[in-house]
Amino acid sequence: MNYSDYSIQGTKIQTSYIKVSSCVQLLKIHFTPKKLTNYPPVIFIPGWGSFIQGWKTVLREMSKDFEIYYLETREKSSAIHKKEQEITIENIGDDIARVTALINLKDDGFIALGSSMGATAILDAMAEEKFSPSLAVLIGPNIEFNIPRFLIIILSIIPVQFYKVIRPFAKWYMKKKYIDMDSDSKQYDKYSYVLDNVHFDRTRRSALSFKKYSFETKIEQIKKRILVFSGDKDILHNYERTVDMVRRIKGSKLINLKTNDKTHSEEMVRKMRDYLDQNNLFKQ
Numbered sequence: 298m299n300y301s302d303y304s305i306q307g308t309k310i311q312t313s314y315i316k317v318s319s320c321v322q323l324l325k326i327h328f329t330p331k332k333l334t335n336y337p338p339v340i341f342i343p344g345w346g347s348f349i350q351g352w353k354t355v356l357r358e359m360s361k362d363f364e365i366y367y368l369e370t371r372e373k374s375s376a377i378h379k380k381e382q383e384i385t386i387e388n389i390g391d392d393i394a395r396v397t398a399l400i401n402l403k404d405d406g407f408i409a410l411g412s413s414m415g416a417t418a419i420l421d422a423m424a425e426e427k428f429s430p431s432l433a434v435l436i437g438p439n440i441e442f443n444i445p446r447f448l449i450i451i452l453s454i455i456p457v458q459f460y461k462v463i464r465p466f467a468k469w470y471m472k473k474k475y476i477d478m479d480s481d482s483k484q485y486d487k488y489s490y491v492l493d494n495v496h497f498d499r500t501r502r503s504a505l506s507f508k509k510y511s512f513e514t515k516i517e518q519i520k521k522r523i524l525v526f527s528g529d530k531d532i533l534h535n536y537e538r539t540v541d542m543v544r545r546i547k548g549s550k551l552i553n554l555k556t557n558d559k560t561h562s563e564e565m566v567r568k569m570r571d572y573l574d575q576n577n578l579f580k581q
Contacts, residue, residue, distance in 0.1 A: 303328070303349065303353050304360035322376065324375040332362075333364065336570075339434075346495045352561065354563060372496065373496060386507065409430040419433055424515040432521075432573070439535075517545060526568070
């Protein structure tokens with residue numbers, strides 16, 4: 298795949314696979330700006346099953362002045378499993394920590410940016426002291442994954458080959474239950490693309506794992522600075538739980554961008570830059 302549209306002209310782009318265990322390799326896309334700045338490098342962890350297409354606007358804006366390591370997590374179809382491996386929030390956090398070590402991102406010398414499940418995995422890894430970014434930028438983090446019971450039952454019993462049969466129902470349910478079509482119809486388009494292209498077996502296995510997960514008891518273990526972007530019209534990512542989490546973490550800041558679309562926008566990147574500038578969070 299050609300990633301030149303995901304960065305500004307002059308950006309150096311390198312793709313490679315990085316081995317995080319004896320059985321798993323993950324796709325890493327490295328964007329290096331034409332002119333390096335004083336902003337710390339960023340390890341970028343997208344959400345559960347999401348595709349890079351949904352981050353084109355953000356990556357183009359960030360590539361102006363951030364070195365970015367975009368990492369596709371182990372539940373995605375790009376991941377190479379020698380033998381299909383367990384998929385949990387904890388081992389995704391292990392993967393992120395392993396990658397930061399392998400690419401030589403030093404503690405307190407980089408930004409960990411994650412969305413949705415990616416944000417949760419970053420939080421979990423930080424709580425367990427697996428790595429220590431100078432700043433975590435979290436977009437719509439999940440404290441828990443409230444997957445409907447009936448969907449868990451369907452995922453548990455349906456053969457992979459029948460996924461196409463239930464996909465229209467999954468889209469319909471998502472639209473009715475989790476998307477505010479009046480304020481953010483683009484969110485439906487984005488997640489419909491995910492449902493059309495997702496690795497079903499890995500998504501099923503991760504869903505059955507994630508439904509048991511909660512970050513609630515680990516919130517107070519976060520001692521590092523975090524910047525959270527969320528939206529009170531983003532039904533899929535519980536805004537009230539995010540507000541409560543931010544209130545309980547000393548030194549954290551929440552920026553309400555209203556919609557999911559805005560959290561995936563140039564405005565989000567500009568506000569992140571402003572925060573870094575105001576808090577003098579530059580390379581050491």
